[in-house]
Amino acid sequence: MALLAFGSALLLSLATTTARRAPIGRALLLGLISADLVTRAWPINPTFDPSNLAQPAWVAAVQVDPHARFYIGGKRDGTLDVADSDASPAYLNAPGLTGSASRAALSGQTAFYPSAWRVREMLSYDLTVIWSRIFDVTTKQFLRSSAIERDRFLRRTRVRFRILPAAVAGDRVPIMPMKYYVDSYLYDWGTADLAPRVAVRTRARVEPQVSRQVDALFAADWEDDTVLVTHEPASAGRAGLPEARAARIVSEDSDRLTIEASADEAGGYLVILDTYADGWSAEVDDVPAEIVRANGLFRAVRLAPGRHRVTFVYRPKAVWWGAALSIVTLALIVGLLAAPRRGSSATGVPDVPAAAASAA
Numbered sequence: 001m002a003l004l005a006f007g008s009a010l011l012l013s014l015a016t017t018t019a020r021r022a023p024i025g026r027a028l029l030l031g032l033i034s035a036d037l038v039t040r041a042w043p044i045n046p047t048f049d050p051s052n053l054a055q056p057a058w059v060a061a062v063q064v065d066p067h068a069r070f071y072i073g074g075k076r077d078g079t080l081d082v083a084d085s086d087a088s089p090a091y092l093n094a095p096g097l098t099g100s101a102s103r104a105a106l107s108g109q110t111a112f113y114p115s116a117w118r119v120r121e122m123l124s125y126d127l128t129v130i131w132s133r134i135f136d137v138t139t140k141q142f143l144r145s146s147a148i149e150r151d152r153f154l155r156r157t158r159v160r161f162r163i164l165p166a167a168v169a170g171d172r173v174p175i176m177p178m179k180y181y182v183d184s185y186l187y188d189w190g191t192a193d194l195a196p197r198v199a200v201r202t203r204a205r206v207e208p209q210v211s212r213q214v215d216a217l218f219a220a221d222w223e224d225d226t227v228l229v230t231h232e233p234a235s236a237g238r239a240g241l242p243e244a245r246a247a248r249i250v251s252e253d254s255d256r257l258t259i260e261a262s263a264d265e266a267g268g269y270l271v272i273l274d275t276y277a278d279g280w281s282a283e284v285d286d287v288p289a290e291i292v293r294a295n296g297l298f299r300a301v302r303l304a305p306g307r308h309r310v311t312f313v314y315r316p317k318a319v320w321w322g323a324a325l326s327i328v329t330l331a332l333i334v335g336l337l338a339a340p341r342r343g344s345s346a347t348g349v350p351d352v353p354a355a356a357a358s359a360a
Contacts, residue, residue: 067196275297
């Protein structure tokens with residue numbers, strides 16, 4: 001490495017001089033850079049069959065319930081930790097692959113980027129960068145929790161499918177084995193005791209501290225039909241005849257969610273087990289409504305009695321700021337291009353100084 005640096009410095013010095021030997025120095029420097037790239041970088045640019053990055057077989061089983069989430073035991077911080085209580089005892093290299101190529105194939109099977117397959121992951125460690133800090137706090141709390149506490153959290157966040165070792169899953173029947181995992185399988189935990197993705201709750205408790213809301217997701221003394229909110233907003237929507245509590249998703253896109261919901265005479269909170277973020281806005285019966293953080297990670301809207309149509313739209317402020325800056329920048333560029341050059345007339349004929357014109 002020292003010889004390479006010293007030789008590069010000499011050739012760079014030679015190539016930047018004005019002497020006759022400068023072209024030779026540039027040619028030698030180009031040859032050195034090219035040779036170094038070929039000999040040093042070639043081994044770290046693996047190529048392999050693209051089928052290794054195709055949709056994993058187990059994803060199709062998870063997609064049968066688009067409202068449920070999945071959980072992969074041992075997955076943390078962009079890697080797989082065999083020391084975790086829910087992790088596979090070991091992981092295998094893909095046939096014929098080693099090193100970074102094998103790791104890429106394993107990452108594809110583990111769905112490190114689940115949105116590509118339109119499946120919903122609860123503890124997606126790749127999202128800690130773009131989610132709020134509370135998600136990272138929740139993840140760390142989950143990793144240090146007991147098996148019973150983890151189970152409570154997964155049920156309360158609608159995690160139906162779990163990838164676990166057979167020893168952890170007990171007597172449950174696996175759906176299929178996990179590729180490149182040792183003695184780990186995909187399991188369906190069922191829907192009997194899972195929290196619904198959308199529901200209307202009449203029991204609410206104000207808890208301003210978000211971390212304490214997250215604690216409740218692991219606690220034994222928290223009743224699942226109670227929603228924790230940071231504050232109590234005003235009821236939204238036109239009050240109508242009380243109806244039985246119900247909620248169903250009418251339509252859904254990446255940036256829009258429409259729900260039909262009804263509340264009894266006490267009203268209630270429409271709770272959606274989707275990420276709370278500042279970019280979301282809501283309308284109830286076409287009137288703007290306040291979104292409140294619910295159960296630490298999710299969002300809710302308080303409803304008046306009766307039947308309502310609730311629409312959530314995602315429009316982050318950063319998009320508008322970015323668009324405004326882009327428009328201003330474009331205007332400046334157009335203005336600079338349109339402005340006449342200094343010392344030139346509008347006709348393109350160089351301006352003649354007044355003194356020179358008089359002399360002529």
